[in-house]
Amino acid sequence: MEWLTIGEVATRSGVATSALRFYETKGLISSERTDGNQRRYPRATLRRVALIRAGQEVGLSLAELAGALEQLPHDKTPTKSDWERLSNAWRTRLDTQIAELVALRDELTDCIGCGCLSLKSCAIFNPGDAASGLGTGPRYLLGDSRDAAAAEG
Amino acid sequence: MEWLTIGEVATRSGVATSALRFYETKGLISSERTDGNQRRYPRATLRRVALIRAGQEVGLSLAELAGALEQLPHDKTPTKSDWERLSNAWRTRLDTQIAELVALRDELTDCIGCGCLSLKSCAIFNPGDAASGLGTGPRYLLGDSRDAAAAEG
DNA sequence: GCGAAACTTCAAGTTAACTTCATAGGAAGC
DNA sequence: GCTTCCTATGAAGTTAACTTGAAGTTTCGC
Numbered sequence: 281m282e283w284l285t286i287g288e289v290a291t292r293s294g295v296a297t298s299a300l301r302f303y304e305t306k307g308l309i310s311s312e313r314t315d316g317n318q319r320r321y322p323r324a325t326l327r328r329v330a331l332i333r334a335g336q337e338v339g340l341s342l343a344e345l346a347g348a349l350e351q352l353p354h355d356k357t358p359t360k361s362d363w364e365r366l367s368n369a370w371r372t373r374l375d376t377q378i379a380e381l382v383a384l385r386d387e388l389t390d391c392i393g394c395g396c397l398s399l400k401s402c403a404i405f406n407p408g409d410a411a412s413g414l415g416t417g418p419r420y421l422l423g424d425s426r427d428a429a430a431a432e433g
Numbered sequence: 434m435e436w437l438t439i440g441e442v443a444t445r446s447g448v449a450t451s452a453l454r455f456y457e458t459k460g461l462i463s464s465e466r467t468d469g470n471q472r473r474y475p476r477a478t479l480r481r482v483a484l485i486r487a488g489q490e491v492g493l494s495l496a497e498l499a500g501a502l503e504q505l506p507h508d509k510t511p512t513k514s515d516w517e518r519l520s521n522a523w524r525t526r527l528d529t530q531i532a533e534l535v536a537l538r539d540e541l542t543d544c545i546g547c548g549c550l551s552l553k554s555c556a557i558f559n560p561g562d563a564a565s566g567l568g569t570g571p572r573y574l575l576g577d578s579r580d581a582a583a584a585e586g
Numbered sequence: 587g588c589g590a591a592a593c594t595t596c597a598a599g600t601t602a603a604c605t606t607c608a609t610a611g612g613a614a615g616c
Numbered sequence: 617g618c619t620t621c622c623t624a625t626g627a628a629g630t631t632a633a634c635t636t637g638a639a640g641t642t643t644c645g646c
Contacts, residue, residue: 374538377534378538381527384491388491388520388527
């Protein structure tokens with residue numbers, strides 16, 4: 281098997297070495313060590329990293345990706361069915377996200393028509409749970425107590 | 434004019450008092466003080482807060498919202514044209530986000546068909562800039578150096 | 587006019603996904 | 617064998633959007 285240094289993986293994947301080490305601490309990728317304690321990655325790591333980046337594009341967190349990648353072999357190329365399973369799941373996720381955003385946009389479009397100065401009946405201003413799966417960030421901090429009546433006229 | 438305590442605004446808007454204070458430090462809302470140094474908010478603050486939450490649903494950051502809200506009066510109900518301007522801008526933004534996600538999904542669907550085990554020609558694995566406007570989080574940390582050739586067979 | 591509930595400020599903690607830095611050891615070319 | 621680049625580790629910093637906690641002050645109902 282051919283082994284790659286962390287620098288080589290970084291160059292060829294476009295991911296910084298610091299990120300690769302970080303991924304390793306999270307169990308997303310793994311490596312062997314040389315006698316001098318340096319990491320050596322199997323070639324399949326390139327695919328794993330590519331999968332990670334692709335998953336992130338789809339909006340997955342590293343924690344979620346760790347779960348998905350657990351099922352893939354660390355040191356071999358994933359099979360077609362491995363990839364089909366993942367990509368189907370990700371497409372479903374994208375479909376959901378798209379549907380949520382479309383719903384939000386449609387509500388907003390309605391609001392423009394109505395002027396929406398009353399707010400009471402406006403779906404945008406009294407959100408249910410649309411678009412809740414967006415973004416990796418501190419969005420988890422929202423959505424806890426947004427059910428109280430939002431505002432009035 | 435009728436003034437509301439921070440607790441009243443919190444209850445009626447569904448936003449925690451700590452968040453309201455935080456918004457105030459960011460200039461998103463403003464208040465007067467009583468003799469005892471307690472905040473009193475004008476009623477229009479309820480609308481402002483509702484607008485903030487709505488904007489967040491659309492994926493805007495507080496910094497962006499601060500810019501948008503600068504144009505609105507702090508102590509009066511925004512006019513219909515104020516709201517039309519904002520909601521049009523937000524709808525445009527949603528349209529863009531949706532288009533990006535749809536593009537990503539379509540690419541992914543193609544990939545399922547092709548098995549995509551070569552990765553070289555796969556749009557998902559060699560992303561351009563689709564879906565770059567997603568999420569508030571540390572997504573700014575990505576996208577700096579993703580142009581290097583992603584992986585190979 | 588008393589006690590409880592609400593309010594004040596400020597500092598520090600939280601989460602994700604990394605980066606940056608300091609310090610030190612390894613690998614490779616000539 | 618020397619120099620230079622690469623790599624290792626661990627701690628701390630970054631960003632957004634808040635929350636939590638501590639320690640003290642106001643306000644309100646009765």
